[in-house]
Amino acid sequence: MNQNKKPQALYVHVPFCRSICFYCDFCHRFYQEKEADAWLQALQKEILHYFVNPELRTVYIGGGTPTALSAAQLDSLLRLLDPYTKNVREYTIEINPETLDENKASILAEHGISRASIGLQTADDKLLRKIGRHHTSADVAEAVRLLKDHGIDNISLDLMYSLPDQNMASLRESIRFALSLQPKHLSLYSLTVEENTVFGRKGITPLDEDTEADMYEEICRILPQAGYRQYEISNFALPGYESLHNLVYWHYEDFYGLSAGASGMEDHCRYDKPSNLSEYLNDPLKRDVIPLSKEDEMFETVMMGLRLKDGIFLQDFQNRFGMSFSQAFGAPAEKLLDEGKLQITDGKLKCADAYYHLLNSVLSDLLPV
Amino acid sequence: MDQKYIRNFCIIAHIDHGKSTLADRILEMTDTVKERDMKTQLLDDMDLERERGITIKLNAVQLSYHAKDGHEYLFNLIDTPGHVDFSYEVSRSLAACEGAILVVDSTQGVQAQTLANTYLALDNDLEIIPVINKVDMNNSQPDVTIREIEDIIGLDCSEAPLISARTGLNVDQVLEQVVTHIPAPQGDKNAPLQALVFDSFYDPYRGVIALVRVREGSLKVGDRIRFMATGAEYEVLETGIRNPREVRVDGLSAGDVGWFAASIKSIKHVRVGDTVTSVSKPASEPLAGYRRMNPMVYCGLYPSDAARYEDLHDALDKLQLNDASLQYEPETSQALGFGFRCGVLGLLHMDVIQERLEREYNLDLICTAPSVIYHVYLSDGSMMAIDNPAKMPDASRIDHVEEPYVKASIMVPDSYIGAVMDLCQNKRGIYQNMEVIDAGRNMIIYELPLSEIIYDFFDRLKSCSKGYASLDYELVGYRKEDLVRMDILLNGEQVDALSVIVHRSNAYKRGSGITIRLKELIPKQQFEIPVQAAVGGKVIARTNIKSLRKNVLAKCYGGDISRKKKLLEKQKEGKKRMKEVGSVVIPQEAFMSVLSREDEPK
Numbered sequence: 009m010n011q012n013k014k015p016q017a018l019y020v021h022v023p024f025c026r027s028i029c030f031y032c033d034f035c036h037r038f039y040q041e042k043e044a045d046a047w048l049q050a051l052q053k054e055i056l057h058y059f060v061n062p063e064l065r066t067v068y069i070g071g072g073t074p075t076a077l078s079a080a081q082l083d084s085l086l087r088l089l090d091p092y093t094k095n096v097r098e099y100t101i102e103i104n105p106e107t108l109d110e111n112k113a114s115i116l117a118e119h120g121i122s123r124a125s126i127g128l129q130t131a132d133d134k135l136l137r138k139i140g141r142h143h144t145s146a147d148v149a150e151a152v153r154l155l156k157d158h159g160i161d162n163i164s165l166d167l168m169y170s171l172p173d174q175n176m177a178s179l180r181e182s183i184r185f186a187l188s189l190q191p192k193h194l195s196l197y198s199l200t201v202e203e204n205t206v207f208g209r210k211g212i213t214p215l216d217e218d219t220e221a222d223m224y225e226e227i228c229r230i231l232p233q234a235g236y237r238q239y240e241i242s243n244f245a246l247p248g249y250e251s252l253h254n255l256v257y258w259h260y261e262d263f264y265g266l267s268a269g270a271s272g273m274e275d276h277c278r279y280d281k282p283s284n285l286s287e288y289l290n291d292p293l294k295r296d297v298i299p300l301s302k303e304d305e306m307f308e309t310v311m312m313g314l315r316l317k318d319g320i321f322l323q324d325f326q327n328r329f330g331m332s333f334s335q336a337f338g339a340p341a342e343k344l345l346d347e348g349k350l351q352i353t354d355g356k357l358k359c360a361d362a363y364y365h366l367l368n369s370v371l372s373d374l375l376p377v
Numbered sequence: 378m379d380q381k382y383i384r385n386f387c388i389i390a391h392i393d394h395g396k397s398t399l400a401d402r403i404l405e406m407t408d409t410v411k412e413r414d415m416k417t418q419l420l421d422d423m424d425l426e427r428e429r430g431i432t433i434k435l436n437a438v439q440l441s442y443h444a445k446d447g448h449e450y451l452f453n454l455i456d457t458p459g460h461v462d463f464s465y466e467v468s469r470s471l472a473a474c475e476g477a478i479l480v481v482d483s484t485q486g487v488q489a490q491t492l493a494n495t496y497l498a499l500d501n502d503l504e505i506i507p508v509i510n511k512v513d514m515n516n517s518q519p520d521v522t523i524r525e526i527e528d529i530i531g532l533d534c535s536e537a538p539l540i541s542a543r544t545g546l547n548v549d550q551v552l553e554q555v556v557t558h559i560p561a562p563q564g565d566k567n568a569p570l571q572a573l574v575f576d577s578f579y580d581p582y583r584g585v586i587a588l589v590r591v592r593e594g595s596l597k598v599g600d601r602i603r604f605m606a607t608g609a610e611y612e613v614l615e616t617g618i619r620n621p622r623e624v625r626v627d628g629l630s631a632g633d634v635g636w637f638a639a640s641i642k643s644i645k646h647v648r649v650g651d652t653v654t655s656v657s658k659p660a661s662e663p664l665a666g667y668r669r670m671n672p673m674v675y676c677g678l679y680p681s682d683a684a685r686y687e688d689l690h691d692a693l694d695k696l697q698l699n700d701a702s703l704q705y706e707p708e709t710s711q712a713l714g715f716g717f718r719c720g721v722l723g724l725l726h727m728d729v730i731q732e733r734l735e736r737e738y739n740l741d742l743i744c745t746a747p748s749v750i751y752h753v754y755l756s757d758g759s760m761m762a763i764d765n766p767a768k769m770p771d772a773s774r775i776d777h778v779e780e781p782y783v784k785a786s787i788m789v790p791d792s793y794i795g796a797v798m799d800l801c802q803n804k805r806g807i808y809q810n811m812e813v814i815d816a817g818r819n820m821i822i823y824e825l826p827l828s829e830i831i832y833d834f835f836d837r838l839k840s841c842s843k844g845y846a847s848l849d850y851e852l853v854g855y856r857k858e859d860l861v862r863m864d865i866l867l868n869g870e871q872v873d874a875l876s877v878i879v880h881r882s883n884a885y886k887r888g889s890g891i892t893i894r895l896k897e898l899i900p901k902q903q904f905e906i907p908v909q910a911a912v913g914g915k916v917i918a919r920t921n922i923k924s925l926r927k928n929v930l931a932k933c934y935g936g937d938i939s940r941k942k943k944l945l946e947k948q949k950e951g952k953k954r955m956k957e958v959g960s961v962v963i964p965q966e967a968f969m970s971v972l973s974r975e976d977e978p979k
Contacts, residue, residue, distance in 0.1 A: 019935060197931040217901075221926035241929055257935040271936040278939065298939065308938055311945070315933060366903060367929040372949045 017256040017263035021270040022071040030140035030206035039076045050292035066098045066253035075107040086119035098252040105147040117158035125164040131185035164193035170220040192249035260309040319358030380632040381561045387455040387470045390480035391488035395510040399542035407440040439618040444556045453634035473575045473590035476504040476559030483522040489849035513541035564631030569660040570594035572653040579695040585641040597628035601656040605663040609646035611639035649701040672720025675764035677745035679716030686715045692738035712874045712958040746972045749827045752779040767873035769862040779855040781827040793842035804829035832972045866909040867961045877971045888918035894970040901925035
C-alpha cells in the first residue's frame with residue numbers, strides 16, 4: 009500500500025483518433041495536426057506543474073489513439089515523459105494497428121516503451137468494418153511483427169465479444185488467431201452499448217444474455233488451456249505478465265492522470281480532467297476534484313479488488329482503514345459470506361467462482377443503503 | 378366585513394373541463410395573486426397535482442373583488458377535484474359554500490360527472506351558475522352545450538357566460554354573477570360558535586391546522602374551543618385565511634372561511650365534518666355533518682424496509698387528517714411482514730396516497746393489488762367480509778360468495794355505443810337500460826362487478842370511445858357469483874400478497890396472463906424461478922424465470938470508478954422498491970400485475 013505516498017502510476021490520455029469506433033465512448037476527437045501540437049504544449053504545462061519528483065513504477069499511455077499522433081508528435085510526447093520513465097517497471101502504450109509504422113515503432117523503442125496493447129477486437133474482417141474499425145486482422149499481425157522487431161515483445165491484444173452478428177465460431181476463430189500471434193496478455197470485453205456512441209445512437213443492442221454468457225464461459229475455458237491465467241474479470245496473462253499498471257487500479261492505489269479525459273486519484277480525492285479538449289487547452293491545470301470519504305474508499309476498494317481472481321488481502325484492508333472488512337460492511341457482508349457468494353481463504357477475500365460473473369449483484373448488496 | 382359582501386362558492390365540473398384553469402383566471406383577475414407569483418394551476422399546490430394536471434385536494438382561497446356595483450366583495454373560492462374517485466372531496470367542499478360555478482366544456486358538452494356533481498350541489502341547496510367554457514376552441518359548440526344543460530340538468534342557461542378560462546374571455550361576467558347570483562352567507566356573529574371543519578392538515582411546528590367554515594358566532598385568537606364530536610378542548614393560537622398563501626387574521630366570524638391553529642398535537646382530536654364551538658358559550662347542537670364515504674377498494678401497504686413500519690403508521694395518521702376518506706388498519710402478510718390494509722375510494726386515490734406517502738414522508742412502499750370487499754358465506758350460515766384475497770377461507774368451508782356491483786352510468790355518442798357495450802359485456806356487465814339524451818348522445822346503464830372496473834375500466838372506456846364516453850357509478854349491492862381464490866407460487870412458495878379472487882370462468886386466462894406478466898417483471902435471479910398460478914391447490918398455469926448468468930462490468934479501470942459505481946447505485950436504488958420474499962426479489966409493479974385485465978397474455 010502506498011498511502012500518504014506519491015502515486016506510483018501515471019495514466020496519460022491521448023484524445024485523438026483517425027477514425028471513430030462505433031462502440032467507443034472514451035474521450036476522442038478527430039486528429040488535427042495543429043490541435044495536437046497545441047495539446048502537446050498544454051500537456052507540458054500540466055506535467056511541469058503537477059510533477060515534482062514523481063517516483064513512478066508504471067506509465068500507461070492510452071486513448072483515444074496514441075499512435076494517431078504524427079511520428080514527430082509521438083516523439084515529442086515521449087520526450088516530455090522521458091525524465092520520469094527511466095526507472096519504471098512497465099511502460100505501456102495503446103496501439104491501433106493501422107496507425108503504426110516502422111518509424112513510430114522505432115520511436116517507441118527508443119523511449120523505452122516496454123509493453124504494447126493492440127486493439128484486435130475480432131479476426132473477422134467483415135465484422136471489423138461493421139464496428140467501425142479501419143484495419144484488418146493482417147494489419148494486427150503486421151503491427152505485432154513491427155513491435156517485436158524493435159524489441160517490444162510484451163504485447164497485449166484486446167478482443168471483443170457479444171458483437172452484433174458475432175457467433176461462437178467467429179469468436180473461437182478470433183481467439184485462435186490472437187493466440188497465433190503469441191501475445192503475453194489478452195483482454196476480452198463484452199460489448200457494452202453506451203448512449204453516446206454510434207451504436208447507442210443507432211439503437212444497436214448486444215447479443216442476448218445467454219449467448220454472451222456462453223461466449224464468456226468459452227473464453228474462460230479456452231484461454232487457461234492455452235496457458236493464460238484469468239487474473240481479472242476480462243483479463244488473461246501468461247504467468248508474470250499481468251498488467252502492473254492496471255493492478256494499481258484494482259488494488260485501489262493512487263495514480264496520476266494527465267490530459268483531457270483522464271482521471272486520477274491522489275490523497276483521498278479523485279479528479280477528472282476536462283473531457284472537452286478546448287476546455288483542457290484553455291486551462292490544462294483544471295481538475296474537477298471529488299473528495300472521497302472513508303466509506304467511498306472502502307466500498308471502491310472492494311468493488312475494484314473483487315474483480316481480481318486473487319481478491320483482496322484482508323490484512324491490507326485492515327491496515328488501510330483501521331477496521332476489518334466485516335466491521336466495515338456488517339450484516340450484508342456476513343450474509344454474502346454465509347451464502348457462499350464471498351469466500352475467505354488464506355487471508356484473502358474473493359468472489360466465489362460461481363458468482364464471479366455475477367459480481368454486480370454481489371457488489372450492490374454491499375453498497376451502503 | 379359585513380356579511381352581505383361575502384360570497385362562498387366552489388367550482389364543479391367534469392374532469393378536464395377547466396375548473397382549475399378558471400380558478401387561476403379568477404385569482405389573477407381579482408388581483409389576489411401578483412403576476413410574478415403566478416404558476417399554472419396555482420391552487421393545485423401539491424407537486425403531484427401540478428405534475429398530473431389534476432386536482433386532488435380541495436383548497437380554499439380568499440380573494441377580494443371590486444364589483445361593478447362599486448362595492449368591495451370578499452370571495453372564498455374552494456377548488457374541488459373532478460375525478461370520479463374524489464367525489465367525497467367534492468361533497469366536503471360543497472358543505473362550506475352557498476353557491477357553485479358549474480363549468481361545462483363546450484367541446485364535450487354535459488358529461489357523467491357534470492350530472493353527478495350538479496346533483497350533489499343541488500342536494501346541498503347551492504345556487505348554481507352554469508358557465509360554458511372553451512368557446513375559443515375550433516370544435517366548440519356552445520349552443521349544443523347550453524341546450525344539453527337545459528334539457529338534461531334543467532338549469533336555465535339564458536345568462537350563462539360563454540368563456541375561455543384559458544384566455545380569460547368573459548371571466549369578468551362570471552365574477553359579476555358570483556356577486557349577483559350567489560347568496561351572501563347568513564348567520565349571527567353573536568350567536569354561540571358553530572364552525573364546520575371541512576379539511577385539516579398537519580404542520581410539524583404548529584400541530585393540526587383545521588380549515589373551517591364559520592356558520593354562527595365567531596372564533597378569535599385566545600378563545601377556548603371544543604370539537605363537539607371528540608370533546609377535545611384547545612385554546613386558539615392563530616386564525617387566518619389563505620390568499621392562497623397563509624395570512625393571519627385576528628378572528629373569523631359567521632360567513633367566513635379560514636383556518637385556525639391551536640397547537641393540536643393529537644391528530645385524532647380533529648375530525649373532518651365535526652363542529653367547533655366555544656367552551657364558554659357552547660352551541661346546543663353540532664351542524665349537520667356530511668355523509669362519510671366508505672372506501673370501495675382495499676389494498677395492502679407495506680414499507681419496503683420493515684424497520685419503517687412505525688414511520689408508515691405515523692405518516693398514515695397524518696395523511697388521514699388531510700384525507701378523511703382514507704381508512705387503514707394493521708395487517709400482516711407472510712410475504713411482506715407488517716403493514717396496513719388501506720381502504721380507498723379508487724385506483725387513482727390509491728396511487729395518490731402511495732405517492733404522497735413516498736414523497737411527503739420519504740417512504741418506500743410496496744402496494745398490493747387492490748381488492749373489493751367480498752361477502753363470503755360459510756357452510757355454517759355465517760358471513761365473512763373479505764377485503765384481502767389471502768384471507769379467503771378454504772373452499773370446503775364456503776357455501777357461496779357474493780361480490781359488490783355498481784350501477785355504471787355511461788354517457789356516450791351514438792357511434793361508440795357498440796364498443797362501450799362490448800367492453801361492459803367483457804367485464805361481466807349486466808345490461809340495464811339505454812336512454813337517448815339528445816340528438817346523438819345516449820346514457821347506457823350497466824350493472825358491473827366493482828372488481829372489474831377498479832383497474833383499467835376507465836382507461837379502456839376512454840380508449841374505445843376515442844375519449845368521448847364518460848362514466849359515473851354508484852354501489853348498488855351484492856350478487857352471488859362463482860368466485861375462487863387464485864394463488865401465485867414463486868419458486869414453489871405461495872406469496873400471499875399476490876393472491877387474487879377471480880371468476881372461475883376466467884381463472885385459466887387470468888392465471889396464464891399473470892404468470893407471464895410476473896415473468897416479465899421479476900428480474901432474473903441467480904437461480905431459475907418457477908412461477909405458478911393455482912386454484913384450490915391445483916396448478917393451472919406455469920412459466921419459468923430463467924436464471925441470471927452474467928452481471929458484471931466488462932471494463933473497470935481507474936477512470937471508470939465514479940461512473941461504474943453510479944451504475945451499481947442505480948441498480949441498488951431499483952432494489953429499494955423490491956421486496957425479498959423467501960428467496961425471490963419481487964419489484965413493486967409485480968404486486969399490481971395480478972390486476973392486469975388484459976385477459977390475453979401480452
